[in-house]
Amino acid sequence: MEGERRRLSGILSSVSLLCVLLDLQLDGLLAASHAEIESHLEMGRKLLAAGQLAEALSHYHSAVEGDPNNYLTYYKRAAVYLAMGKFKAALPDLSKAIELKPDFLAARLQRGNILLKQGNAQEARDDFEAVLQNSPDNEEAQNQLARIQELETNMQEAEASADRRDFTNAISFLERVIELSPWSPEARELRSECFLQIGEYSKAIMDLKPTTKLRNDNRAAFLKLSKLYYTMGDHEESLNQVRECLKLDQDDKDCFAHYKQVKKLSKQLESAEEYIKEERYDDAIEKYKSAVKTEPNVPVYATKAKERICHCLSKSKRPEEAIDTCSEAHQIDPRNIFILRDRAEAYILNEEFQKAVEDFQEAKEFDGENEEIKEGLERAQRLLKQSRKRDYYKILGVRRSANKQEIIKAYRKLAQQWHPDNFQSEDEKKEAEKKFIDIAAAKEVLTDPEMRQKVDAGEDPLDPENQQGGGGHPQQWPFEFNPFSSGNFQFKFNFN
Structure with missing residues (x-):
């Protein structure tokens, strides 16, 4: 019996010793964990102060994981989200901090401010009133409650004006609403619709675009933006917006139907422009005609x-x-x-x-x-x-678009017609001589690429005023002929 008591006593002593060791080990682990959390918080603070927001956020994530019941850790991480412009991500952290510490006034003020900017007037009012219950003289909460009242009044007036189709007045009220609640999708959507009703498409787009981020899965906004751009003739941006809608849901029927229409039109317009670059003008014309058939209503x-x-x-x-x-x-x-x-x-x-x-x-x-x-x-x-x-094209009776072969053909016909040997009287010969010289000069100029380019640019390459030095006779005829010599004319001209 005595031996049994000694054996039991030994076992109890061993268990007690083990418990003491486990307690010591747990205390050590807790101390190490606490030190690690403090280290993350300190690094987060320093990185936030240095503007390295992504790195600071990483340390605050680790701190939250290490101590999920620390309200300050959530609050500090929310501050980083806000600094990064991610107010949606900040809200859950602020709410968690308030849940863990309901009288945490700083978190309530911060959450109330975000809710007010989102246009959530009643929820924001709840937070500011809770602050005033604990701190009746809090000036920020008092001021924000006044802003909420102003927000609600202006929003009511804007909606009433829009219902009366007084869109200009509605826009005026909504300007103040959006000053107070810049993240309110409802206010921006309403103002966008008012701008649309008065034909201000660009302003309607500017208000509608932010709502694609202010609302989750806002396919309706992407589709409306796509249709607005389409109506304005910006088919490329229309295609970009409807693709964003399909990224959210590739089976969205409305977006897919609009996508097919925009895609078809865009392809035709792009092909037409490519043909123009390649100087395939007839093909480009046909593509543009097809595009009009594809979209006859815009x-x-x-x-x-x-x-x-x-x-x-x-x-x-x-x-x-x-x-x-x-x-x-x-x-x-x-x-x-x-x-x-x-x-x-x-x-x-x-x-x-x-x-x-x-x-x-x-x-x-x-x-x-x-x-x-x-x-x-x-x-x-x-x-x-x-x-x-002197118009060389008119002299030969050809169009400005005539090719070399057409020019030579016209020259041959006129040269034969106005050859001075074809005329008998002295007066007729002189008239023919003048005509013949002009015909030969026109052929020479228009079959020479460099001289023709000058003519097409509005210059006369045979005008003495355009010749270097201003002296001498610039004409170089394609035949041996001196119209100023005496005696019988002997023409030897080249019909090539």
Whole structure:
């Protein structure tokens, strides 16, 4: 019996010793854990002060994980979120800090301020009133309660004005609402709709865009933005916005249907522009016509297509068609300098230089700094001046777009017609001689690429005033002929 008591006593002593050792070990672990948490908090504080927010946040995460019941840790992490502009992420931490310490006034003030900026007036009021119950003289809480009252009054007035379709007055009230609650999706959505109703599309977009982040899974806002951009003619941005909607839900029927329409139109417009870059103007024209068929209900695309078709016709040297199409486009969009530019170029091709000058001058009034317009005006003025003197194209009776073969063919016909040997009387010979010289000069100039380029730029390469030194006779005829020599004329000319 005595032995049994001794054995039991030994066991109890061993257990007691083990418990003491475990307690000591646990105390050591707790001390180490506490030291580690303090280290994270201290590092977080230093990094926050240094502006290294992401690194500070990482240390506060570790501190929260190490001590999930420390209200101050949540509050400090919320401060980092706020510094990063992540007010949504800050709210749960502030709420947890208040849950752990209901009389934590700093956290209540901070949460109340966020709720007020979100437009959550009643929840914000609850926080500020709770602060005043504990601290009746708290000036910040008193001021914020007054702002909440102002917010609610202005919002009510804005909604009433919008219901009366007095959108301008509603916008005025909403301006103050958004000053007080810049993160309120309801206020921004309402103002966006008011701007939309009065035709201020760009302002409507500016208000609607933030709501895609202020609300979770805001597919409706992305779709509305896409449709607004589409209506304004910005098909590329329209496509970007509807893709954001599909990222949130690829099976969204409304977004997918709109995506297909925008995608088809965008592809046609992009292909048309590629054809223009490749100088495939007929293909570009067909693509623009197809785009109008794809979207017949949004006028901006028909207007854009007409403008670009005008450009293609001018570039492909079809002046009559270009003038007609450009004139139609000009009636729709009279301040568009590119339509005026392209019509001016078509007038030049049609040898209507005065009208070309007028179009370039009108374009310059709208954009006086555009170098292309200034250069075009100077060229048209030179061509007008030149047309009143010697016009080599008119001499041969060819279009300004005529190729070398057409020029030579016209020259041969006229040279044979006006050869001085074909005429008998002295007066007739002199008239034919003059005509023949002009015909030969026109052929020489227009078959020489460098001289023809000068002519097309509004210069006369055979004008003595344009010759270096100003002296001598500049004409180099393609035949052996001296019109000033006496005796019978002997013409030896080249029909090539």
